[in-house]
Amino acid sequence: MLPCFSDKYEMTVVLGAHDITKKENSQQRIEVAEYIRHPNYNGGHGYDIMLLKLKNKATLNKYVKTIDLPKKDKKYPAHIICTVAGWGKTGQNKGSSNVLKEATEKLQFSFECKHIWQEYFHSEHMICTKFDKKTEGVCQGDSGGPLICKEKPLGLTAFTDKCNCSDPKYPHVFTKISFFLPWIKEEMQ
Structure with missing residues (x-):
C-alpha cells in the first residue's frame, strides 16, 4: 500500500x-x-x-520468467500449502532482509478470517492464510509480494497485524488476484 x-x-x-x-x-x-x-x-x-x-x-x-494468472475467479479450499516471498521484516521487531526470503503458509477458511479481521476482510476479493510461528511468513515490507499455490499466483500480500506480524492468531491477508x-x-x- x-x-x-x-x-x-x-x-x-x-x-x-x-x-x-x-x-x-x-x-x-x-x-x-x-x-x-x-x-x-x-x-x-x-x-x-x-x-x-x-x-x-x-x-x-x-x-x-512469467507466471500464468488464474483462469477465473473461484473459491479455493482451505489447507492448501502455498509459498510467499519477499524482502520484508523477518519477524516482529526484526529488520528487513537483504536477500529474498521464502516461507510456506496454508490457505484458511474465509469465515475464520472474517471472524478475526471483521470489517477489514472481504472474502469476495481477499484470501487469507494460517502460518507457523516458527516460519512466520510475510511481514511489513512484503506488501505486493506473491502468494503462490499449486504453481499459480493466487494473491498479493495485503496486510498482517501491524503490531505483530508473526502472531498466528491473526491470519495474513492477500488481495485475491482472480477477483x-x-x-x-x-x-x-
Missing part, C-alpha cells in the same frame, strides 16, 4: 534480484511508465491492487 502515492512518483522495477543491496548480473532494472490504480481503492485495505506498465519489455531468461481478472484484462487492452 502506498498511502502517499502520487502519479508523479518515479519507480523502477527490479527483476531477477536475490540480494537487493548488490547489483547482480541476474538483475534487470526497468522504469515504470504508468501506474494504474484500481478505481475503487480509497487508501484502506480493500481493492489494494495496482498495475505497473513498464517502459521496456523484460528479457526472459533463467532468472526472469480482479476482468479489470486486469480491461486495463491491459
